[in-house]
Amino acid sequence: MNPEFWQARWQEKRIGFNQPDVNPLLIKYFKALNLPIGSRVFVPLCGKSIDMVWLATQGYDVVGVELVETAVQEFFTEQAIPYTVIEDANKPNIKCYTGEIADRSIALWVADIFALSADDMGHIDAVYDRAALIAMPPEMRPKYSEQVRKLSNNASQLLLTLNYDQNEWAGPPFSISSEQVQQYYSSQYQITELEGEPSTLNAAPEMAVREYVWLLLGK
Numbered sequence: 001m002n003p004e005f006w007q008a009r010w011q012e013k014r015i016g017f018n019q020p021d022v023n024p025l026l027i028k029y030f031k032a033l034n035l036p037i038g039s040r041v042f043v044p045l046c047g048k049s050i051d052m053v054w055l056a057t058q059g060y061d062v063v064g065v066e067l068v069e070t071a072v073q074e075f076f077t078e079q080a081i082p083y084t085v086i087e088d089a090n091k092p093n094i095k096c097y098t099g100e101i102a103d104r105s106i107a108l109w110v111a112d113i114f115a116l117s118a119d120d121m122g123h124i125d126a127v128y129d130r131a132a133l134i135a136m137p138p139e140m141r142p143k144y145s146e147q148v149r150k151l152s153n154n155a156s157q158l159l160l161t162l163n164y165d166q167n168e169w170a171g172p173p174f175s176i177s178s179e180q181v182q183q184y185y186s187s188q189y190q191i192t193e194l195e196g197e198p199s200t201l202n203a204a205p206e207m208a209v210r211e212y213v214w215l216l217l218g219k
């Protein structure tokens with residue numbers, strides 16, 4: 001998926017991936033990461049996910065990355081969070097929107113995730129990946145997973161994936177097998193499947209889909 005694909009999706013408001021309510025699997029399983037209050041959580045390909053508000057109200061600082069600036073602007077506007085925009089003349093292709101809620105900071109980079117460095121991100125304690133790895137086509141996933149590991153210094157992850165017959169639906173979101181999760185992350189993480197339950201895809205409601213929750217603990 002190229003940047004134009006996602007720009008068009010946001011511009012045309014074809015954002016069925018955006019959930020009105022906090023993801024129940026985040027609420028159910030985030031504690032598995034065993035994070036102290038005040039930890040910093042990285043949300044790659046964050047969109048305007050309300051899950052970030054939940055993370056902040058639970059006591060965590062949030063760092064997100066999103067390609068499309070209007071998505072980030074909509075996040076702060078819809079959540080009524082005042083924000084400032086930080087730009088650096090030396091890095092014209094990235095900028096950071098920052099605000100506060102419940103005394104925790106939410107910093108959202110407007111950037112291609114591949115344009116960011118670990119220095120830009122600062123210290124990360126954990127990663128919450130919902131609809132991010134599965135938004136990447138197969139050929140980009142090895143590079144994406146490596147970049148998430150680099151940006152977070154192999155921080156532990158809560159990862160949500162979908163599994164369905166890729167012949168029945170082109171994606172995104174793409175189907176990911178447990179073997180692929182192992183392929184992307186087993187060198188650096190101990191991987192545990194926390195849940196695998198029947199689910200549905202808004203765009204293809206009749207299709208058999210399972211949603212998986214993975215705990216990736218840094219080795």
Ligand SMILES: C[S@@+](CC[C@H](N)C(=O)[O-])C[C@H]1O[C@@H](n2cnc3c(N)ncnc32)[C@H](O)[C@@H]1O
Nearest residue numbers: 006017045046047049066067112113130131135
């Ligand atoms: C499927 S959506 C998921 C958004 C969010 N995680 C959620 O749960 O609602 C994927 C998002 O990633 C963004 N995106 C796609 N490629 C990206 C990239 N290379 N760098 C940063 N963001 C990207 C898209 O604009 C889109 O908002």
